[in-house]
Amino acid sequence: MLDSKIPSGPIEQKWNNRKFEGKLVNPANRRKHTVIVVGTGLAGASAAATLGEQGYRVKVFTFHESPRRAHSIAAQGGINAAKNYQNDGDSVYRLFYDTIKGGDFRAREANVYRLAEVSVNIIDQCVAQGVPFAREYGGTLTNRSFGGTQVSRTFYAKGQTGQQLLLGAYSSLMRQAGQKAIEIFPRQEMVDVIVVDGKARGIIARNLVTGELTAHTADAVILATGGYGNVFFLSTNAKQSNASACWRAYKRGAYFANPCFTQIHPTCVPVSGDYQSKLTLMSESLRNDGRVWVPLKAGEKRGPNEIPESERDYFLERMYPAFGNLVPRDIASRAAKRMCDENRGVGPTGLSVYMDFRDAIQRLGSATIAEKYGNLFAMYEKITDENPYQVPMRIFPAVHYTMGGLWVDYNLMSSIPGLFVAGEANFSDHGANRLGASALMQGLADGYFVIPYSIANYIGGTSLAPVKNNHEAALGSLAESKARIDALMKAKGGQSVDQLHRKLGKVMWEFCGMARNEAGLKGAISSIQKLKDEFANDVRIPGDEHLNSELEKANRVSDFLELGELMCLDALERKESCGGHFREEMQTPEGEALRDDKNFSHVAAWEFTGKTPKLHKEPLTFENVHLAQRSYK
Amino acid sequence: MKLHLKIWRQKGPKETGAFKDYTVDNASEHMSFLEMLDFLNTSLVQKGEEAVQFDHDCREGICGSCSLMINGNPHGPETGTATCQLHMRKFNDGDTIVIEPFRAKAFPILRDLCVDRTAFDRIMAAGGFCSINTGNAPEANSILIGKETAEKAMDSAACIGCGACVAACKNASAMLFVSAKVSQMALLPQGDPERGKRVRGMVAQMDQEMFGSCSNTGACEAACPKEIKLENIARLNREMLRATFVE
Ligand SMILES: Cc1cc2nc3c(=O)[nH]c(=O)nc-3n(C[C@H](O)[C@H](O)[C@H](O)COP(=O)(O)OP(=O)(O)OC[C@H]3O[C@@H](n4cnc5c(N)ncnc54)[C@H](O)[C@@H]3O)c2cc1C
Ligand code: SF4
Ligand code: FES
Numbered sequence: 088m089l090d091s092k093i094p095s096g097p098i099e100q101k102w103n104n105r106k107f108e109g110k111l112v113n114p115a116n117r118r119k120h121t122v123i124v125v126g127t128g129l130a131g132a133s134a135a136a137t138l139g140e141q142g143y144r145v146k147v148f149t150f151h152e153s154p155r156r157a158h159s160i161a162a163q164g165g166i167n168a169a170k171n172y173q174n175d176g177d178s179v180y181r182l183f184y185d186t187i188k189g190g191d192f193r194a195r196e197a198n199v200y201r202l203a204e205v206s207v208n209i210i211d212q213c214v215a216q217g218v219p220f221a222r223e224y225g226g227t228l229t230n231r232s233f234g235g236t237q238v239s240r241t242f243y244a245k246g247q248t249g250q251q252l253l254l255g256a257y258s259s260l261m262r263q264a265g266q267k268a269i270e271i272f273p274r275q276e277m278v279d280v281i282v283v284d285g286k287a288r289g290i291i292a293r294n295l296v297t298g299e300l301t302a303h304t305a306d307a308v309i310l311a312t313g314g315y316g317n318v319f320f321l322s323t324n325a326k327q328s329n330a331s332a333c334w335r336a337y338k339r340g341a342y343f344a345n346p347c348f349t350q351i352h353p354t355c356v357p358v359s360g361d362y363q364s365k366l367t368l369m370s371e372s373l374r375n376d377g378r379v380w381v382p383l384k385a386g387e388k389r390g391p392n393e394i395p396e397s398e399r400d401y402f403l404e405r406m407y408p409a410f411g412n413l414v415p416r417d418i419a420s421r422a423a424k425r426m427c428d429e430n431r432g433v434g435p436t437g438l439s440v441y442m443d444f445r446d447a448i449q450r451l452g453s454a455t456i457a458e459k460y461g462n463l464f465a466m467y468e469k470i471t472d473e474n475p476y477q478v479p480m481r482i483f484p485a486v487h488y489t490m491g492g493l494w495v496d497y498n499l500m501s502s503i504p505g506l507f508v509a510g511e512a513n514f515s516d517h518g519a520n521r522l523g524a525s526a527l528m529q530g531l532a533d534g535y536f537v538i539p540y541s542i543a544n545y546i547g548g549t550s551l552a553p554v555k556n557n558h559e560a561a562l563g564s565l566a567e568s569k570a571r572i573d574a575l576m577k578a579k580g581g582q583s584v585d586q587l588h589r590k591l592g593k594v595m596w597e598f599c600g601m602a603r604n605e606a607g608l609k610g611a612i613s614s615i616q617k618l619k620d621e622f623a624n625d626v627r628i629p630g631d632e633h634l635n636s637e638l639e640k641a642n643r644v645s646d647f648l649e650l651g652e653l654m655c656l657d658a659l660e661r662k663e664s665c666g667g668h669f670r671e672e673m674q675t676p677e678g679e680a681l682r683d684d685k686n687f688s689h690v691a692a693w694e695f696t697g698k699t700p701k702l703h704k705e706p707l708t709f710e711n712v713h714l715a716q717r718s719y720k
Numbered sequence: 721m722k723l724h725l726k727i728w729r730q731k732g733p734k735e736t737g738a739f740k741d742y743t744v745d746n747a748s749e750h751m752s753f754l755e756m757l758d759f760l761n762t763s764l765v766q767k768g769e770e771a772v773q774f775d776h777d778c779r780e781g782i783c784g785s786c787s788l789m790i791n792g793n794p795h796g797p798e799t800g801t802a803t804c805q806l807h808m809r810k811f812n813d814g815d816t817i818v819i820e821p822f823r824a825k826a827f828p829i830l831r832d833l834c835v836d837r838t839a840f841d842r843i844m845a846a847g848g849f850c851s852i853n854t855g856n857a858p859e860a861n862s863i864l865i866g867k868e869t870a871e872k873a874m875d876s877a878a879c880i881g882c883g884a885c886v887a888a889c890k891n892a893s894a895m896l897f898v899s900a901k902v903s904q905m906a907l908l909p910q911g912d913p914e915r916g917k918r919v920r921g922m923v924a925q926m927d928q929e930m931f932g933s934c935s936n937t938g939a940c941e942a943a944c945p946k947e948i949k950l951e952n953i954a955r956l957n958r959e960m961l962r963a964t965f966v967e
Contacts, residue, residue: 137854152775153841155881156783172861208857215857217850217910219874226864244874250782251877258849265845273838296830325777360748364755365779466780469805470752535854583765585758630770633732634831637761637771 089342089692089705092496093197098711102201105497109540110547117142120546121305123290125277125332127154129249129527130510131311132256133534139263141539146303147260147269148292150276150327150639155257158313158325159530162249163370163463165231165241166527168206173230177238179203186525187712189235189415190490190518191666191682193345193690196711197497198515205536206528210242212535216255220244233523234371235415235719241524246370246462252527256534276639277332278571279564280308280339280506281554287336287506288554289561291568295639298632300568302561304554306546307505309538310336311530314489314511316349318647318654319600320585320592322486323355323368329643330650333493333512341501342692342703344494344514346650347658350521350667351601352487353379353419356470357439366485367470369442370463371523374412376447376456377480379403379419381440385430391441391479402426410719417520417667417680418719420484424601425678427483434481443479484601488526490517490667491657494692494705498541499533502692504549507541509533514690519666572632575641580625584640587622591615591644591651599655604671608659615652622648653693653700660702663687675716684714721747721813725760727772728820733828739818749809753796754779754786756808773832779804781945784880787887788833789820794884794943802882802945822887825930826894837883839929840897847921848901850910869907876903878946885940885948891932896940898922899956900948906959916963923960 094105124135171177182203244251263269281289289304315330316322492514510530598611664673664680690705730737761771777785781802790796827835885896905911
């Protein structure tokens with residue numbers, strides 16, 4: 088059964104209680120224990136650095152060339168923390184409340200409260216590392232606002248917050264590497280978990296340069312391998328972000344929770360052609376000053392600057408006066424889709440809406456706007472060849488983040504003992520919709536402040552007999568991994584991996600994207616099953632096993648195909664609308680998501696069986712926040 | 721548009737490489753440069769030929785993965801732009817484009833256009849940090865830093881570690897990269913306690929990694945996609961002097 092291991096006591100005391108009750112490992116004994124960390128994004132780098140500082144022997148794996156290149160580097164807008172520096176009514180409790188409500192009441196209260204609690208320490212830690220956050224003239228830290236909140240609690244470093252936070256964590260990681268406390272294995276991809284007597288005891292890694300497969304054993308394994316948005320082919324994620332680490336763990340017994348909870352971000356540069364390889368985010372911070380609108384008239388042909396004020400529909404401000412342009416992402420995305428469905432979308436394809444800075448430029452001057460968003464404006468202009476200081480940006484929703492992920496308990500341990508999951512890879516804190524600037528917060532909370540306690544508690548409280556690299560479980564995993572690669576290399580079809588991946592993406596976007604319904608999901612499942620066969624028979628991977636991007640992609644896309652099917656199954660099973668999961672059958676008369684708390688107030692955790700996956704339900708109880716229909720009006 | 725490509729192909733670090741000619745018909749001017757290469761690769765794969773290997777990830781100019789010498793320029797012709805943000809509209813129909821890896825002794829070629837830039841990580845491990853263990857940090861607003869200083873530090877911190885500065889330099893010097901990190905830390909009070917140790921450690925590691933010396937020609941600054949300024953190198957030199965005489 089699923090035991091979330093939530094500590095006893097009132098919500099404010101739970102984390103303290105856990106820290107006090109948890110087992111510890113004496114400093115002299117720590118170096119006898121090896122911990123493997125897969126991934127060097129915010130979650131992985133911060134966890135590895137901290138465990139290294141504490142004296143564990145740490146091995147870090149990343150498929151990237153350098154730990155600093157992890158996808159976290161691309162985060163733009165900011166990181167939340169309940170510092171209340173603006174004296175505008177923020178508190179740990181309010182951040183907790185906003186996150187639970189923003190997630191449409193599908194997250195665990197205890198986890199979210201802890202996240203809000205440690206958020207304040209994160210900022211301290213990052214500043215001490217030399218992260219150059221934006222500041223006021225007086226020298227104190229400054230903040231901006233993000234969606235789904237009415238306070239200003241987002242810390243930022245220009246439009247490069249993820250970069251600066253990651254470089255901070257990376258610098259701590261490299262310090263430990265320099266002191267030989269941590270060994271880093273770059274360009275190595277984890278392809279399997281080694282499970283011995285039901286416990287995670289290591290990984291199989293593939294050296295992407297030489298093609299060699301190697302078993303690495305350890306006392307605990309931490310997956311911090313990011314999200315799976317690239318199932319959709321087109322997303323704002325980095326091109327190589329993938330789900331393989333989590334998927335292979337799923338196949339070894341780790342449950343996959345809420346796979347259908349994906350976030351479609353409202354403000355991305357629209358698709359321009361079928362050669363497109365990825366979509367680019369325009370940070371949510373822009374909604375502080377950008378006003379989103381479409382023409383009042385359907386089928387409008389005039390350019391944006393020719394449309395007078397009276398013929399513009401600032402639809403977010405009209406529909407949600409209390410939050411205006413800063414409604415949560417799922418709500419803003421669906422509203423934009425509705426405008427396009429009404430034939431009021433703009434641009435060559437009709438699949439975009441305007442985000443206009445005209446009024447902000449008049450109010451604050453272009454210099455101020457440039458100071459705040461200059462690099463985003465430049466990025467937009469490079470892609471579209473249009474100048475957003477003069478013409479409104481055109482934006483459209485795009486896949487951005489996955490709230491679902493491997494199921495973990497309060498200690499971030501998966502259903503395989505000894506296998507921990509941190510950052511976007513787990514499912515734990517954002518429910519059915521993540522608020523802006525909360526992923527960076529969660530990644531660093533997990534890595535700096537939660538994982539170290541969990542690892543001590545696990546290692547200190549478990550008897551772990553030594554396991555060698557040539558243990559039969561390791562050799563078995565090694566042989567299976569090799570067979571898989573060999574099978575992929577043997578296929579001699581006529582399609583590139585990308586061609587097949589795009590087909591999967593189209594199915595997912597159409598039927599498991601912004602709006603879902605029963606018939607569509609059922610159809611999608613059978614299309615994906617056909618695509619799997621097509622992939623097996625018709626993929627083509629020329630070349631050999633050393634440094635071959637086609638092989639890397641094939642390895643990942645074969646997992647995306649399986650995961651895509653599970654996402655559709657989960658979406659089919661959840662016959663309610665909540666957050667980013669919108670079942671067309673379940674909506675209010677105004678077209679808002681209609682939850683069914685009686686039947687679906689649970690986490691759906693899927694177990695791999697080899698046949699139809701088995702569904703386990705972890706009930707969610709709300710003792711501190713009153714369950715209510717979300718309203719941002 | 722139609723393009724003639726001359727692309728460097730090399731099987732492995734120890735093998736000899738050579739240029740190979742390709743023609744791409746029907747590229748769109750709205751494609752990014754890397755999308756144009758994806759397009760080429762799809763057609764190669766369909767013919768059963770090996771795809772051209774190149775590094776990339778974010779495709780937003782921030783991860784520092786992409787590289788490429790394009791017609792002799794690191795990251796191509798557009799200033800302040802990484803290869804992944806370069807679009808084909810900057811080229812003309814019928815152009816011949818020469819595509820090579822970043823070349824430097826310290827960046828061995830792994831295959832085709834992919835090089836190994838882990839030397840940068842080792843330089844970072846030699847001092848590119850503030851020594852602060854998790855949990856040790858003072859309250860964030862207890863360290864006051866003026867807005868302008870914070871912004872200056874941010875400008876230096878914007879380096880993406882791509883290595884274009886090295887590829888552009890006739891001596892393959894890594895001074896711009898190293899100076900960007902040294903400057904960020906030297907500007908901030910958090911970096912102060914270790915400033916001497918940091919600059920000495922990073923510079924010594926840079927020399928050990930076989931990067932060349934700096935002769936102040938400024939090719940690095942011109943090639944840098946993040947417009948990291950030469951004044952960082954001047955600051956590094958001052959930091960070095962200070963470390964020698966003051967500490
Ligand atoms: C464009 C963009 C902007 C964003 N902006 C914000 C923002 O402003 N604020 C915010 O809070 N959030 C933002 N997010 C979300 C946030 O950036 C991510 O959720 C977060 O950075 C994820 O961090 P992570 O550490 O979990 O994983 P990642 O940063 O994705 O790192 C994953 C790591 O795992 C490694 N890895 C994966 N699989 C394997 C494997 N099989 N073997 C070996 N290594 C592996 C990778 O090499 C990488 O090192 C943004 C996201 C995007 C796409
Ligand atoms: S200084 Fe510029 S060119 Fe050099 S590594 Fe940094 S970003 Fe790249
Ligand atoms: S691919 Fe990330 S900087 Fe170019």
